[in-house]
Amino acid sequence: MRAEASDISEMTSQLLFGEHFEIIEKQKNWSKIRLTFDNFEGFIDNKQYQEITPEFYSEICNEIPKYSGEILDFVTNTNNELTTIPIGCNLPLFKNGKLKLGTTVFSYENAIFSDKKLKNEILKTAFSFLNSPFLWGGKTPFGIDCSGFTQMVYKLCGYTLYRNAKEQATQGEVLSFIEESEPGDLAFFDNEEGEIIHVGIILNDYNIIHAHGKVRIDILDHSGIFNADLQKHTHKLRVIKKMI
The missing domain is CATH 3.90.1720.10 (endopeptidase domain like (from Nostoc punctiforme))
Incomplete structure (x- = not known):
């Protein structure tokens, strides 16, 4: 995420795999977004996200979130293509080792974080x-x-x-x-x-x-x-x- 709609603008934060957000303003190459988790705003490249339906957005907003628990891991889609993910990535609609991003189903088989932990x-x-x-x-x-x-x-x-x-x-x-x-x-x-x-x-x-x-x-x-x-x-x- 960048402060302005430019590759050379200051990086103010990052979006991790599976994080969802609202598009505030869409330009030709960039979108200004508001992250659902913390309401943080910034610009991201339009090539780096996948749009989802309002229904899917509502569904993942209302679930108890689950996060990847390994320092470095991967998810696999139905074509056996790997996507590398770091710790703390969202696993939307995760159940029985499967998660969804829109209509795409991924497999994830390792540790997860979920629910509130003791101090x-x-x-x-x-x-x-x-x-x-x-x-x-x-x-x-x-x-x-x-x-x-x-x-x-x-x-x-x-x-x-x-x-x-x-x-x-x-x-x-x-x-x-x-x-x-x-x-x-x-x-x-x-x-x-x-x-x-x-x-x-x-x-x-x-x-x-x-x-x-x-x-x-x-x-x-x-x-x-x-x-x-x-x-x-x-x-x-x-x-x-x-x-x-």
Whole structure:
């Protein structure tokens, strides 16, 4: 997804296999869309999506979502053609190893995520992204940004976060001190202008897992994130929030 209708425009997010959306504005080569999951808007190339009927859209909106559970996997259509998918892809109308995109039937045979998970599952899911490289706008283990990381981890555990850190900071319950936080809570960080620009997931023993250069584990204190490799604070703590 891009900020403007151009291949050289900033990538603001990504659409994964099976994600559905509404078309707000259709141009010759690009469409402006609104993602159903988090209402995030942006432009995508018209060659990269498949239109579905309103009836099919309504059906998948009303089902309990299921997501692919392997870091890297594939789905197979009835012609035995493979499509590679990363973790967290939607599996519309998934039942007995089959899913549908419009009229196309695919097979998927491996692990899935479905339903809400307990809070302690958030850490286990977060660790599966460890060392993933940073990519602005990314949402996969092959490139992910800070809010894409927190959103995807919570999504796989059955919870919806907004796409950007600033928007995620409007969700949940404010905690006054780090000591009140639990593993799985979110910590937000701001810049000199007071704008929230970063987010990470709190771990045990005053550590935090976040996407900064890569998905990494650092020390969290009352000032912010202390990077042991650089021997300095890299992010200034603004607020801690309990999402679940």
